Amino acid sequence: MNPWPAIDGIAYGGDYNPEQWPRATWEEDVALMREAGVNLVSVGMFSWGLLEVREGIFDFSWMDELFDLLHSHGVSVDLGTPTASPPAWFFAQYPDARQVTRDGTVMGFGSRGMAAHSSPEYRRAIVRVADALAERYAQHPAVVMWHVHNEYGVPVGEDYSPRSAAAFRAWLQRRYGSLEALNAAWGTAVWGQHYEEWEHVAVPAVAPSVVNPAQRLDFVRFTDEQIRECFVLERDAIRRHSDKPVTTNFMANQHWGSDLWKWAAEVDLVSDDHYLVAADPEAHIGLAIAADLTRSVGGGKPWMLMEHSTSGVNWQPRNVAKRPGEMARNSLAHVGRGSDAVLFFQWRAARHGQEKFHSAMLPHAGKDSRVFREVVELGRTLKRIDAIRGTRVLADVAVLWDFESFWAQDLEWRPSEDLSHQEQVRAYYERLWRDNITVDFALPSHDLSRYRLVVVPSQYLLRAEDAANLNRYVEQGGTLVVSYFAAVVDEHDAVHPGGFMRPLEPSLGVWVEEHLPLREDDAMTLSWTHDSHHQLSADMWAEDLVVTDADVVAHYVDGPGAGKPAITRNQHGSGTAWYVSTRLDADSLAHVMSAVYADAGVAPATLPEGVEVVTRHGDSGTYVVAINHADEAADLTIRGNDLLSGDNAEGTFRLPGGSVAVVRTVNEDTHPDRGPGQ
Numbered sequence: 001m002n003p004w005p006a007i008d009g010i011a012y013g014g015d016y017n018p019e020q021w022p023r024a025t026w027e028e029d030v031a032l033m034r035e036a037g038v039n040l041v042s043v044g045m046f047s048w049g050l051l052e053v054r055e056g057i058f059d060f061s062w063m064d065e066l067f068d069l070l071h072s073h074g075v076s077v078d079l080g081t082p083t084a085s086p087p088a089w090f091f092a093q094y095p096d097a098r099q100v101t102r103d104g105t106v107m108g109f110g111s112r113g114m115a116a117h118s119s120p121e122y123r124r125a126i127v128r129v130a131d132a133l134a135e136r137y138a139q140h141p142a143v144v145m146w147h148v149h150n151e152y153g154v155p156v157g158e159d160y161s162p163r164s165a166a167a168f169r170a171w172l173q174r175r176y177g178s179l180e181a182l183n184a185a186w187g188t189a190v191w192g193q194h195y196e197e198w199e200h201v202a203v204p205a206v207a208p209s210v211v212n213p214a215q216r217l218d219f220v221r222f223t224d225e226q227i228r229e230c231f232v233l234e235r236d237a238i239r240r241h242s243d244k245p246v247t248t249n250f251m252a253n254q255h256w257g258s259d260l261w262k263w264a265a266e267v268d269l270v271s272d273d274h275y276l277v278a279a280d281p282e283a284h285i286g287l288a289i290a291a292d293l294t295r296s297v298g299g300g301k302p303w304m305l306m307e308h309s310t311s312g313v314n315w316q317p318r319n320v321a322k323r324p325g326e327m328a329r330n331s332l333a334h335v336g337r338g339s340d341a342v343l344f345f346q347w348r349a350a351r352h353g354q355e356k357f358h359s360a361m362l363p364h365a366g367k368d369s370r371v372f373r374e375v376v377e378l379g380r381t382l383k384r385i386d387a388i389r390g391t392r393v394l395a396d397v398a399v400l401w402d403f404e405s406f407w408a409q410d411l412e413w414r415p416s417e418d419l420s421h422q423e424q425v426r427a428y429y430e431r432l433w434r435d436n437i438t439v440d441f442a443l444p445s446h447d448l449s450r451y452r453l454v455v456v457p458s459q460y461l462l463r464a465e466d467a468a469n470l471n472r473y474v475e476q477g478g479t480l481v482v483s484y485f486a487a488v489v490d491e492h493d494a495v496h497p498g499g500f501m502r503p504l505e506p507s508l509g510v511w512v513e514e515h516l517p518l519r520e521d522d523a524m525t526l527s528w529t530h531d532s533h534h535q536l537s538a539d540m541w542a543e544d545l546v547v548t549d550a551d552v553v554a555h556y557v558d559g560p561g562a563g564k565p566a567i568t569r570n571q572h573g574s575g576t577a578w579y580v581s582t583r584l585d586a587d588s589l590a591h592v593m594s595a596v597y598a599d600a601g602v603a604p605a606t607l608p609e610g611v612e613v614v615t616r617h618g619d620s621g622t623y624v625v626a627i628n629h630a631d632e633a634a635d636l637t638i639r640g641n642d643l644l645s646g647d648n649a650e651g652t653f654r655l656p657g658g659s660v661a662v663v664r665t666v667n668e669d670t671h672p673d674r675g676p677g678q
C-alpha cells in the first residue's frame with residue numbers, strides 16, 4: 001500500500017463540520033474551498049450521533065450527499081471515525097461504559113471524550129461504526145484516507161472504572177506471570193502492600209498518601225496500551241474494506257500520555273495536531289520540537305500536519321490572535337520540518353457551542369477578512385513549493401525523548417518539585433535551535449551510530465540495556481551529553497544498585513553520590529576548572545559527583561556542592577561523554593554546548609537573530625526553508641531560486657521581517673553520506 005493518500009499537491013484544508021450548518025452553506029463552502037486551493041478536508045470525527053442515530057440504525061444520507069458535493073468540486077475526504085464522542089443513546093444504554101477519574105468521579109455527558117477504553121460495549125460499538133463507515137465509503141472516490149478517532153487520550157486517558165480495574169489485573173497477570181514477580185517488581189514490601197490474591201490488586205486510585213510509583217507507572221503503560229488497542233480494533237475494521245491509509249492525529253509536545261514511538265508503528269502515516277502556546281513569546285520553538293518529534297517517530301518520512309490554527313484558539317487562558325504572516329510562518333515551519341500537509345482546525349468558524357471563539361480558515365467575518373485573504377495566499381504558496389513533497393530532513397544530532405522516563409519522573413515525591421523534563425528538553429533543544437542545528441528525537445534503545453552528537457536532557461528512567469547502548473555509542477566514537485537527574489531508576493522506578501547513574505558510569509566516568517536540590521530562588525556560581533576567570537551561572541539543582549575517570553571541566557564555587565565537580569568530560573573508547581549536573585542558565589549552556597560541538601564535529605550556523613532555517617533533501621533538489629520570525633529584514637547567504645518570489649538568490653539573500661522563503665538551493669549538500677532520520 002502507498003502510505004500517502006492520493007492528493008494532488010501538498011494537502012491543504014482542515015477539519016470540516018458541515019453537520020453544524022444548513023445545506024445552503026455547503027454550496028458556499030465548496031466554492032470558497034476552491035478559491036482557497038483546499039484539496040483535503042477531515043470529516044465526521046464528532047458526528048456519531050448523526051450517523052448511528054440509534055444502536056445499529058445508520059443514517060448516511062447527509063454524508064452521501066456531502067461526499068458527492070465535495071468530490072464534484074475536487075475536494076478529497078479524510079474520513080474520520082466518530083469514536084471520540086459517543087452518542088447520548090450509548091451512555092444511556094451502557095452507563096457502566098462511562099470513564100471514572102482517579103478520585104472516583106463518573107464522567108457526565110454533553111462534552112466529548114471517549115468512553116471507558118476497557119468497556120466491551122464501547123469496543124463493540126466502535127468496531128461497528130468504523131466497519132459501517134468503511135463498508136459504505138471504501139469505494140467512494142472522494143475518500144482518500146481514514147482518520148480514526150480524535151487525539152487519543154485527550155482530554156481524559158486514565159480510567160479508574162471497575163471495567164478498567166479488571167482489565168488492569170489481567171494485563172498485570174500477562175506481564176508478570178505470578179504475584180511473586182509482581183510483588184518483587186513493585187517493591188510491595190514497602191508500606192505493607194504485599195499481595196496474596198490477584199483480586200486485591202487494584203487501580204491506583206486516590207489513597208490516603210502517595211501510591212506506589214511502580215504501580216502508577218504500570219497503570220500509565222496499561223492505559224496507553226488499552227487505548228492503542230481501541231485504535232487497532234477500528235483500524236482493522238477499516239482495513240477489511242479499504243486499502244487506503246489510516247492515521248490518527250497525535251499531539252506531539254502537547255500531550256505526554258501516548259507513547260508516540262509505539263503509536264507510530266501502528267498507523268500507515270503519522271499525523272499531528274499542533275497549537276501554539278500563546279503565553280510563550282517564542283512559541284515557534286515549541287512548534288519546532290513538535291514537528292521534529294512527529295517526523296522522528298514516523299521514521300523520517302513525510303508526515304501530515306493534521307490541525308493547527310489560522311489565528312487564536314479558544315481554550316488557553318489568553319488566546320492571542322496570530323499576527324499577519326504568522327499563520328504562513330507556522331505552516332511553512334512544519335513543512336520545513338517534514339510535513340507534506342498544512343491542515344487546520346477548522347474550515348468554517350462554528351456559530352454554536354464550545355468552540356465558537358476558535359479561529360478558522362473562514363472566520364465569522366466571512367471571506368472579506370484578513371484571515372481568509374491569508375488563507376487564499378497560503379494556498380497559492382503551497383502550490384509554488386509543491387516540488388518539496390517527498391523530500392527528507394536530515395539530522396546529525398539526536399535528542400533523546402523517552403515517554404516512559406517522562407511518565408516516571410512526573411510521579412510524586414521526587415527530590416525537587418522544580419525538576420521538569422519539559423523544561424530540560426526545551427533548554428537543550430532551544431540551544432540547538434538557536435545554533436541552527438537540526439535534530440531528530442530518538443529513544444535510548446535506538447541505533448544512534450548515525451549521529452555525531454546525542455543529547456540526553458531528561459533520562460530519569462533508564463533501563464540497564466539502554467544504558468549499555470549509550471555507553472557503546474560513545475565507545476564507538478559518538479559524543480554524548482547527559483544532563484542532571486539521569487539514569488536514576490530502572491523500568492520499575494527502582495533506584496539502580498550502587499548509587500545514582502551507575503549504569504552510565506562506564507562512558508561518563510562519574511556517578512552521583514547524593515542529590516543536592518536548592519531552595520526556590522537560590523542560585524549558584526560555577527567556575528571553569530582550567531580558567532577560574534570564566535564563571536557559569538546555575539540554579540535549582542546540584543549533585544555530589546564521584547569522579548572515577550572523567551576530567552572535571554567546571555566545579556561549584558558556592559551552593560550545596562561548593563568545591564565539588566559540576567561538569568565533567570570523559571574520553572571513552574573513541575568517543576567523548578559529557579555530564580552536566582546542574583541547571584545552567586542559557587548563556588552558560590551555550591558556552592558548554594560550544595565545547596560539546598567541537599568534540600562532536602558539529603558546526604553551528606550563525607544566522608541573524610530570529611531566523612530559522614531548515615533544509616529538506618531529495619531527488620528533486622535541496623530546499624532551504626528560511627523563516628524570519630523577527631520584524632527586521634535579515635541577510636542570508638544562500639544560492640538558488642526562491643520558489644515563492646521567483647527571485648534568484650545569488651549569495652546574499654534579503655529576507656524581509658516576518659517572511660518566509662523556500663529556496664531550491666545549489667549550495668552543497670552538507671549531509672551527502674547520511675541516511676534519513678530515525
Ligand code: GAL
Nearest residue numbers: 150151273275307313345358
Ligand atoms: C484539537 C481538537 C479539535 C479542536 C481543536 C481546537 O485538540 O482535535 O477538535 O477542538 O483542538 O484547538
